[in-house]
Amino acid sequence: xxxxxNLHKINKSFMNDESRFKKIQINDIPxxxxxxxxxxxxxxxxxxxxxxxxGSSGTGKTLLANRFISGLYHQWDANIAIMNDVSExxxxxxxxxxxxxxxxxxxxxxxxxPAPSPLVYLFPNSKxxxxxxxxxxNFVKTTLPxxxxxxxxxxxLKGVSPDFSLGKSExxxxxxxxxxxxxxSVSSVKEVLEDQLPGQEGKSxxxxxxxxxxxxxxLMREEILDITNPECPAYLQTEGDFEGxxxxxxxxxxxxxxxxxxxxxxxxxxxxxxxxxxxxxxxxNLKDFPGEKTFLFFDELKDVCTRDDEPAAQSxxxxxxxxxxxxxxxxxxxxxxxxxxxxxxxAKLNYCFSFAHSNNEIVRQIGSDFDLDSxxxxxxxxxxxxxxxxxxxxKFVIYRDGERFEETKPMKxxxxxxxxxxxxxxxxx
Amino acid sequence: MNNIYDTDGEQISLTTCDASFIKxxxxxxxxxxxxxxxxxxxxxxxxxxxxxEFVLYSKNLTxxxxxxxxxxxxxxxxxxxxxxxxxxKKINKLPANHFFEIDTANHKIRIVGAYxxxxxxxxxxxx
Numbered sequence: 001x002x003x004x005x006n007l008h009k010i011n012k013s014f015m016n017d018e019s020r021f022k023k024i025q026i027n028d029i030p031x032x033x034x035x036x037x038x039x040x041x042x043x044x045x046x047x048x049x050x051x052x053x054x055g056s057s058g059t060g061k062t063l064l065a066n067r068f069i070s071g072l073y074h075q076w077d078a079n080i081a082i083m084n085d086v087s088e089x090x091x092x093x094x095x096x097x098x099x100x101x102x103x104x105x106x107x108x109x110x111x112x113x114p115a116p117s118p119l120v121y122l123f124p125n126s127k128x129x130x131x132x133x134x135x136x137x138n139f140v141k142t143t144l145p146x147x148x149x150x151x152x153x154x155x156x157l158k159g160v161s162p163d164f165s166l167g168k169s170e171x172x173x174x175x176x177x178x179x180x181x182x183x184x185s186v187s188s189v190k191e192v193l194e195d196q197l198p199g200q201e202g203k204s205x206x207x208x209x210x211x212x213x214x215x216x217x218x219l220m221r222e223e224i225l226d227i228t229n230p231e232c233p234a235y236l237q238t239e240g241d242f243e244g245x246x247x248x249x250x251x252x253x254x255x256x257x258x259x260x261x262x263x264x265x266x267x268x269x270x271x272x273x274x275x276x277x278x279x280x281x282x283x284x285n286l287k288d289f290p291g292e293k294t295f296l297f298f299d300e301l302k303d304v305c306t307r308d309d310e311p312a313a314q315s316x317x318x319x320x321x322x323x324x325x326x327x328x329x330x331x332x333x334x335x336x337x338x339x340x341x342x343x344x345x346x347a348k349l350n351y352c353f354s355f356a357h358s359n360n361e362i363v364r365q366i367g368s369d370f371d372l373d374s375x376x377x378x379x380x381x382x383x384x385x386x387x388x389x390x391x392x393x394x395k396f397v398i399y400r401d402g403e404r405f406e407e408t409k410p411m412k413x414x415x416x417x418x419x420x421x422x423x424x425x426x427x428x429x
Numbered sequence: 430m431n432n433i434y435d436t437d438g439e440q441i442s443l444t445t446c447d448a449s450f451i452k453x454x455x456x457x458x459x460x461x462x463x464x465x466x467x468x469x470x471x472x473x474x475x476x477x478x479x480x481x482e483f484v485l486y487s488k489n490l491t492x493x494x495x496x497x498x499x500x501x502x503x504x505x506x507x508x509x510x511x512x513x514x515x516x517x518k519k520i521n522k523l524p525a526n527h528f529f530e531i532d533t534a535n536h537k538i539r540i541v542g543a544y545x546x547x548x549x550x551x552x553x554x555x556x
Contacts, residue, residue, distance in 0.1 A: 020460060026453040035508070036555040039455070074450040094446065110453035118430070118446035138443040140433075233435040240431060254430035255443070375514045382512040402457030419450070 024404075028397045029071035030110055031064070031353070032388055032413035038400035039109060040390060040411050042068075042351060044076060048293050048329030049394065050320050050347065054337045054366065055355025060386045061333045062299060064353060066093055066418035068331060069256065070117045072295055078329075079251040079294040081281060082119070082258040083274065086265050086303045087423075090258040094119040094137060095421040102417035110416065117420045120255045122246055124273065125232035129263035138255075142246045144276055145234035147181040149219070155311070157215050159269035160222050166215055169208045172197055186220055222269060245280045248288055265303055274304055275311035282319055285326045298332040301340055308341045317343030337362045345369075352391045356383040366391070376410050386414050468534040471541070473523055481531075481556045482509040483538060486517040496547040504544045506554060 028041035042049075051068075053061045072078040082090055096114035097103055106112045123129055125143040149156050153173055154166060166173065173180075176196045183189045197212060199205025236249035243249070250257040259277070264270050278296065285294050296319060298304055305313035319330045320343075334340060338361050354366055357380055367377040370391040380389050390396065391410045398407050433441045478485060487502040495501075504527065505517075513519070523529075527542030537553040545551035 015460075020458060022457045022459055024455050024457055026455065030453055035511075070450065075452055096449070109455075111455070112451050112453050113449065115450040116446055120443060140441060235436050236441070237434040237436060237438075238431040239434075243436070249433060252431070253433050255446075378514065379512065399455060402455070 022402070024399070024402060026110065026399065027075060029068065029075060030416050031068070031390060031396075032411075032415045033109060034398070034400075034411055034413040036400065038398050040407075040413050041397045041399070043395060043397040043406070045394075047324050048295065048327055049350035050323065050330040051332075051351035051353070052337070052349050053331070053333040053353045053355075054357065054362070055335065055388075056357055056359075057335060058385070059355035059383070060388070060415055061335075061355055062089060063386070063418055063422055064388065064415045065297060065299065065331065065333055066117075066420055066422055067416055069093075069295075069297060070115065070418060070420055072293075073117060073256060074115070076293065079289055079292055080256045080297060081247045081251060081277075081294070082256065082297050082299070083277065084261040084265075084298050084300070084304050085121075085258050086261050086300060088132075088260060088262050089299070089423045090119060090260075091121070091132070091137060092421040092423045093117045093258070093418075097417065097419055097421050099417065099422075105417060106419060112419055114421075115419045118255050119258045120250050122250070122257050122259045124259075124261070124264045126263050126267075128266075129260075140236070140246055140250070141232045143232045143234055144273060145245075146183070148234075148276065150177055150181045153177075153215075156269065156272050157219065159272035159311070160218050161215075162268070164215065164218065166211065169211050172208060173212060189216065189220075222267065242288070244284070244288060245277060247277055248281055248284065251294065252288065261303070271305065271310045271312040275315040278312065278315035278319065282315070282323070282326055282328050285328050289327070293327055293329060295329040295331055298330075301332040301334045301344070302336045305341055305344070306339055308343045310341070313341040313343050317341065317347065320344050320347035320349075338365055348393060350392065350394045354380050354383075354389045354391065356385070356387070357381065370410065372410060379412060383412075388413060388415055466534060467532045469530050469532050471528050471530050473528040475521060475523055477531075478506065478529060478538075479509075481538065483507065483554075483556065484509050485520050485523065485540070486513075487520050487544075488516050488518070497543055500544065502544065503546075504540055504542065505551060506538065506540050508554070508556065 026041065028043045030039050030041050032040045034040050053064055055061050069080050073080050094116050096116050103114050121137055121139040123139060123141045125141050154170055157164060157166065176192060179192050179196060180189060183192060193213060193216060197209050199209045235243055236246045237243045238249055238253045242252045247257045264273060281294060305316060307313060319328050323329055352366060352370060357363055363377050363380050383389060389410055389412050392408060395406045395408050396411055398405050430445060433443060435441060475485060483506050486505050486507060489502050524544065527540065529538060530541055531538045537555045539553045540551040541549060543549060
């Protein structure tokens with residue numbers, strides 16, 4: 001560039017570097033490099049979107065998700081909640097990328113340097129979870145709000161013990177809900193139950209008392225109701241007095257919460273816990289984040305829900321179908337596109353990024369959802385590692401030779417690696 | 430980033446993240462248009478095609494899809510790395526009255542001739 005400056009010094013009519021080289025800021029999210037070296041992006045729009053990242057294990061799904069999330073956060077100022085980190089992969093995402101080849105690629109094409117994502121890790125309160133040794137990351141331990149559980153006792157009880165129902169006995173619990181909700185310890189819950197349920201003396205109502213006490217004992221045993229540990233708040237607050245569930249409060253404060261679910265995933269009530277957080281964010285988004293976009297990210301959706309009758313599937317289905325109205329977007333990764341509950345997959349996806357897949361049924365279903373011809377379906381099967389076929393019911397934005405244009409056709413390319421670090425599993429996925 | 434508190438007013442200690450993110454951008458040389466003035470060279474040696482890692486394919490056509498009389502197939506070129514698609518057959522000989530055009534300034538190539546496209550000129554493909 002020095003030559004241009006020198007020429008300009010000699011004669012002002014010569015072009016200097018500032019007027020010769022034009023900087024074009026990319027506000028769209030770069031996803032991949034196309035086969036003609038073009039930059040393929042998800043366009044910045046007014047509305048949120050629903051996207052699926054599909055592929056076999058080790059093909060690059062979570063690498064793409066990692067980059068997508070940092071782009072949404074930094075470029076679009078969107079709120080992001082990572083709703084299920086089952087394999088504790090996101091610990092690395094709060095560090096800058098260390099892979100030299102990845103960094104060279106990002107710098108060459110996009111002039112971007114490695115950058116961490118501002119993650120805070122959310123651990124569900126449980127005696128069975130173990131934090132990594134010398135864990136120096138930002139984290140919060142959390143539990144569900146006691147009041148919410150009491151007010152929806154039948155819903156949570158079903159999660160703890162699917163065959164158990166309070167039946168008509170729930171009426172007696174309803175009578176003392178307010179007193180239960182004001183309890184601040186497990187022993188005070190027991191006291192309220194013992195004192196206020198009918199049948200304290202005598203034989204009548206004993207069966208009902210036993211049933212209710214057994215139900216509460218089951219909830220206590222599963223620790224879903226742990227209200228005694230002050231290190232595990234059900235709600236948090238920001239400096240600006242914003243109070244809410246920990247995921248929303250962390251997003252409000254400018255962080256990306258990552259819900260560590262390696263322990264939760266083995267619990268019977270996991271679906272109810274997922275449903276609680278998804279519903280809280282979805283229902284309150286317009287009030288909590290007026291004018292802002294929020295995206296929920298699920299890694300391996302099959303670990304969250306597989307059947308339509310699960311509470312989590314219904315909640316995610318609502319986000320997929322009506323997220324646009326509440327400004328809540330959805331991104332999920334899956335190896336098992338064919339196992340996604342109908343309530344989720346039935347809603348129209350705006351984008352699908354398919355890595356290599358050899359399963360004929362999955363390729364057929366993707367092809368059917370995005371009107372792929374037989375050649376394009378074949379391409380999915382023959383993709384190499386980190387290669388992706390991107391499909392849209394909307395449009396992509398392409399940058400080539402300094403020009404920006406739109407494309408609606410399926411595009412093949414190689415993903416841009418993330419700027420935040422990524423867990424190495426021998427194959428970088 | 431705001432501070433976070435639990436509902437008892439106790440601050441939750443979080444270490445601020447280094448905000449080193451650079452928004453993506455590209456640099457375009459305004460003089461590049463002049464540099465990109467096409468420099469087209471025709472050639473018909475298939476070995477030269479292989480040097481830039483391209484392959485010549487033919488695909489049989491049904492009579493309904495042909496565009497000239499007695500046509501049985503059409504010709505196309507693709508990067509070697511692209512998978513062979515159904516119905517396409519690699520060929521090592523260019524039919525008579527066909528040749529390639531390579532634009533060395535813009536790094537693109539196409540096939541020219543009656544069987545390449547109804548217009549006689551195949552699509553430009555970047556290499």
